[in-house]
């Protein structure tokens with residue numbers, strides 16, 4: 541058994557959702573853990589591929605019980621057992637969706653995170669999404685690359701997008717091309733924001749860059 545939740549951090553030192561070990565209510569349901577008496581052992585891997593924490597989940601209709609060991613720093617291993625209530629909500633189009641009630645705040649959530657001794661919701665662990673902390677330019681760059689892959693175009697900025705892939709409708713090609721141009725404009729604009737910020741720091745206000753002139757020059 542392992543400790544829980546080493547996790548990743550963003551540039552401001554806040555722990556990010558994406559770096560934490562997590563429990564997904566739908567996943568546990570698929571494993572049959574909404575049936576009383578069913579037992580499943582869950583294992584995680586660390587970011588380096590090494591074995592991470594593990595736990596035993598004991599199923600139930602209204603609640604599952606999590607059993608695991610944890611330790612703080614070099615302290616001794618301690619056994620922890622936590623009962624987590626479940627809620628099942630009917631879906632509009634049939635079937636039902638399973639949720640946890642966070643053991644601390646009782647809010648209804650799809651996922652719990654092992655960011656400490658207990659598995660709790662994102663809010664209780666004060667976790668943030670990596671994407672909410674990253675620059676708009678990074679998001680736009682990823683979007684641009686994804687769209688370019690769809691067209692089989694070269695991955696870059698300002699490079700040729702065409703020709704239209706065989707079998708693709710012209711309208712689709714034009715729509716994706718438009719989206720690529722929009723994403724690239726976002727990347728350039730964010731780059732300008734960064735450049736202006738750097739210039740303000742160095743006190744060179746006279747050379748402030750305005751607008752989107754010579755956009756391609758920053759990236760070639």
Ligand SMILES: [Zn+2]
Pocket residue numbers: 642643644645646647660661662663664
């Ligand atoms: Zn909570």
